[in-house]
Every structure is written in C-alpha cells, then in structure tokens.
Amino acid sequence: MATPTKKKKKYVCKFQDGWKKEFQFIQDSSKGKGYAACTFCSSDFSIEHGGRTDVVAHERSEKHKSAATTQRSQPSIMGHLEGVTYAEAKMAMLIAASNVPASFAEVFNKSVKDMFPDSEIARQYANGTTEATQTVKGAIAPELDKEAMEVIDTGCVCHLVQLAAGCGIQALRQPIEDILSSIYAHFDISAKRCEISNEFVEFADSETLKTLRDCATRWLSLLTCINRVLSQWDALHAHFASHEDAEEPGQVNMLAEHLTSKKTKFFFLFLSQALKPLADFNVMFQAEGVLVGVVRAHQEMTRLVKRFMGRFLPSVLVADVPLKDIEFKDASLQLADGELFLGGAAQNLLEDNMDELSSSVPTMIKAVRDFFVAVTTKMMTAFPLDNIVLQNLTV
Structure with a gap:
C-alpha cells in the first residue's frame, strides 16, 4: 500500500x-x-x-x-500663492487660527501701507473684513477638508458654550445686554462724560476702570462686562441718577431706573456667579496646554453639564447617573425655589430687600430656574456628547 x-x-x-x-x-x-x-x-x-x-x-x-x-507635484494649500495673494491668505489664516475678529483685517489693511512704505506688496494689500472671511470660508477651509480627511469635526466647544450662555440670558427675560451696551455707548462718545463719571467714582471710593463693551467674538466677554459694571455700580448709579437728562425719556433715564432697581442688581449679581463655570470651561480650552483639554473634552463637557444640573436638581439625581437618563426638565424633580443656586451676593441682596422685592420674587426665581434649564438644554443638544471618539480619548 x-x-x-x-x-x-x-x-x-x-x-x-x-x-x-x-x-x-x-x-x-x-x-x-x-x-x-x-x-x-x-x-x-x-x-x-x-x-x-x-x-x-x-x-x-x-x-x-x-x-x-x-x-x-501637487502644491500645498499656500504653495501656489505668491505676492499679495499669499500675504492676504496668510493673514486670513492667522486671524482664524488666533480667534481674532475678522474686523481686525480692516484695521490691518489701513495700517500695513504705513508700516511698510517701501513694500510693493503692502501698497497693493487690500484684505478687508469681507475678503478675510470669504478667504477662510471659501478657499482655505475646503482645502483643509481635502487634506485632513481623518479629522473629526466636533464643532468649537467654546462657541457652543457661548451659544448656551446666550440661551440662558434670553430665558432670564432681562435687558442685561441692552444695559451693558447703553452704558458703553454713553461714555464711548464723550470724554467729558468720562471726566464727570470719574468724580462719582472717587466719591463712591471705587476703582477707576474703563467701561467695557460686550463682543460676540470674544467668548463670554459678557461676564467680564457684568463684573466691571458691578465693581462701579454705586458710581454709575450716582452718575445717571444725577444726570440732567435723568427725568427725560431716553437712554439716560432707562439706565438711571435700572441702576436704581434692586431687581436689576440681583440679576447682575446672579449672572456674575452663574456664568463663571462656562467662562472657566472656555479658558481651559483656550489655554496653551489645549491638547490635554481636547483629550479630556468629553469628560469636561459632561462635568460642566452636571455642574449646571446640580444648581437646580438634587445631587442624588445627578451623581453617577448617565446624562441622557436625567430628566432635568421635569419640574417635579427640580429643587424647591428656596434651594436654587443664586450665589451668595444675590441671595443676600434678596434677603436684605425682601420687603421691596416680595411681589417680584416668584417671577425672579422662575427666571433663574428658566436660565438653568435653557443653558443645560442647549449644552445637551449642542455638545458632541455621543461622539464615540471623544468618549474613548485618554491622556
């Protein structure tokens, strides 16, 4: 075989x-x-x-x-550009990368010729606000998309936080932004008004500080502006209350009334504390060590949302519970009016002026509750909390 x-x-x-x-x-x-x-x-x-x-x-x-x-032989994004075109594209990229307002392009456009009078490129340079914006949106961004196919776009978390804060301000139904912009406009157009205001600052024993303008392209500049007004509240109140136009209909009269109102000051004090976690979150993601922040993005976003929930929900409903399982909009599960987070200064003002504010307290507390729900709702819908990549990133 x-x-x-x-x-x-x-x-x-x-x-x-x-x-x-x-x-x-x-x-x-x-x-x-x-x-x-x-x-x-x-x-x-x-x-x-x-x-x-x-x-x-x-x-x-x-x-x-x-x-x-x-x-x-394929050129890079900037490789095929020369002379003026290269300079304009380079400036547009720097503006976008540095989170500088596109309006800066207009200022630089007017200055570059004086800065470099011997440069032919500088003389021909004409990259204004519109051109810089369109360069980034219409030319650079599509090319970056082609060259970075594996990059996952989760949106700008700083912008998302800014939008969440805006939703909260809207839910308060208080003219916070109008008051801030009106104060800025009042002093910005007149040096004489600034001199008069400084006299009230000295009388109120306050620090002389420049009035700030809320800017949408500066993440949460609203908080900085609110704190600046609070630091000079007494001086501003004295200035507008004694102004010759205080009794006449108009901007001065409106500001005099709001700066006299304990209700308005309550909301300014409340926001000075309520917006702080959002500002701290944005500072972390704009710091030099941003890589660590990006790696911990999902963890930090979850922590921020739960931190806000803890201000109007019992801690037992928030701790160790997945975000998607928390019924934060259910009024029956939320904290009672007296247990809501207001901040120490706002709480003290409310207690010290209860006789004057007693009729307004229910609507004020409801506005605070609506603020927390609105901010949380926006963060829950806008944050990429379901992104598997972010969930699995580790340092």
Whole structure:
C-alpha cells in the first residue's frame, strides 16, 4: 500500500507595521492583513506571496511611479500663492487660527501701507473684513477638508458654550445686554462724560476702570462686562441718577431706573456667579496646554453639564447617573425655589430687600430656574456628547 504524500503547508505573508516607516506611501488595507494600501495610487495590492518584495515591486511599477510624480507635484494649500495673494491668505489664516475678529483685517489693511512704505506688496494689500472671511470660508477651509480627511469635526466647544450662555440670558427675560451696551455707548462718545463719571467714582471710593463693551467674538466677554459694571455700580448709579437728562425719556433715564432697581442688581449679581463655570470651561480650552483639554473634552463637557444640573436638581439625581437618563426638565424633580443656586451676593441682596422685592420674587426665581434649564438644554443638544471618539480619548 502506497504511503500518502503529505500536503505542503501554505504560508501567507501579512502586513507589517514596520513597513510604514520604510515605505511612507503604504497603510493598512481594509481588505485584510494580506494586502497593503497605497496612498499615492489610492489602491490595494496583495502582499500574501512576497511580503516586502511585493511592496518593492509595486513601488517600481509604472502606475505607482506616475502617481508618485503627480503627488509630489501637487502644491500645498499656500504653495501656489505668491505676492499679495499669499500675504492676504496668510493673514486670513492667522486671524482664524488666533480667534481674532475678522474686523481686525480692516484695521490691518489701513495700517500695513504705513508700516511698510517701501513694500510693493503692502501698497497693493487690500484684505478687508469681507475678503478675510470669504478667504477662510471659501478657499482655505475646503482645502483643509481635502487634506485632513481623518479629522473629526466636533464643532468649537467654546462657541457652543457661548451659544448656551446666550440661551440662558434670553430665558432670564432681562435687558442685561441692552444695559451693558447703553452704558458703553454713553461714555464711548464723550470724554467729558468720562471726566464727570470719574468724580462719582472717587466719591463712591471705587476703582477707576474703563467701561467695557460686550463682543460676540470674544467668548463670554459678557461676564467680564457684568463684573466691571458691578465693581462701579454705586458710581454709575450716582452718575445717571444725577444726570440732567435723568427725568427725560431716553437712554439716560432707562439706565438711571435700572441702576436704581434692586431687581436689576440681583440679576447682575446672579449672572456674575452663574456664568463663571462656562467662562472657566472656555479658558481651559483656550489655554496653551489645549491638547490635554481636547483629550479630556468629553469628560469636561459632561462635568460642566452636571455642574449646571446640580444648581437646580438634587445631587442624588445627578451623581453617577448617565446624562441622557436625567430628566432635568421635569419640574417635579427640580429643587424647591428656596434651594436654587443664586450665589451668595444675590441671595443676600434678596434677603436684605425682601420687603421691596416680595411681589417680584416668584417671577425672579422662575427666571433663574428658566436660565438653568435653557443653558443645560442647549449644552445637551449642542455638545458632541455621543461622539464615540471623544468618549474613548485618554491622556
């Protein structure tokens, strides 16, 4: 009886990660370990038989050589730009990267000719607000999308927090932003008014500080403006209450009434504390060590949302409970009026002026509750809390 011959075992080569350093054009293939993906040719080829030899063979093929030549000749985003066009595109990119208002382009446009009088590029430079905005949106952004296909766009969390704060201010139904802008406008147009105001500042023993303007492109500048007004509240009240137009209908009269109102001051004091967690969150994501903040993005967003929930919900409903399972809009689960977070200064003002404010307290507390619900709702819907990538990032 003939002895059966043994079947030779077939060995198959598999993709090795070390090849990526030697051949920078290859990546793992979606077809499996027996293939390699060529980024130049945008194709997959088998390496099962020869392994590294198959990679070398592909590299020497006419198809790959042609693709490699084309790839190397492709200009970068800025590579094909020259002279004035390059300068304008570069400035647009710097504005976008530095989170500077696009209106700065207009200021720089007017100054660059004086700064560099001998430069022909400076004389021809004409990149205003509109041009800078369109350069970023219409030219640079699409090219970046092409070159960074693996980048996941989760939106700007600082912008999302700004939007959440705006929803909260709207829910308060108080003219906070109108008061701030009116105070700024009143002093911005007159040096004489500033001199008169300084006299009241000295009389009220306050620190002389410049009036600030709330700016939508400066994340949560609203909090800084509120704190500045609070620091000079007595001096501002004295200025507008004694103004010659205080009794006449108009801006001065409106400001005099609001700065006299304990109700208005209550909301300013409340916001000075309520907006602080949002401002702290934004500062963290705009710091120099932003990489750590990005890696902890999901953790920090979750912490911020729960921190806000804890100001109008019992802690037992918030701690160790997934965000999606918290019924924060259910009024029956929320804290009682007397337990809501108001901030120490706002709470003291309310207690010290209860006789004057007693009829307004229910609507004031409801506004505070609406503020917390509105901010939380916006964060829950706008934050990329379901993003799997963010959830799994670790330091």
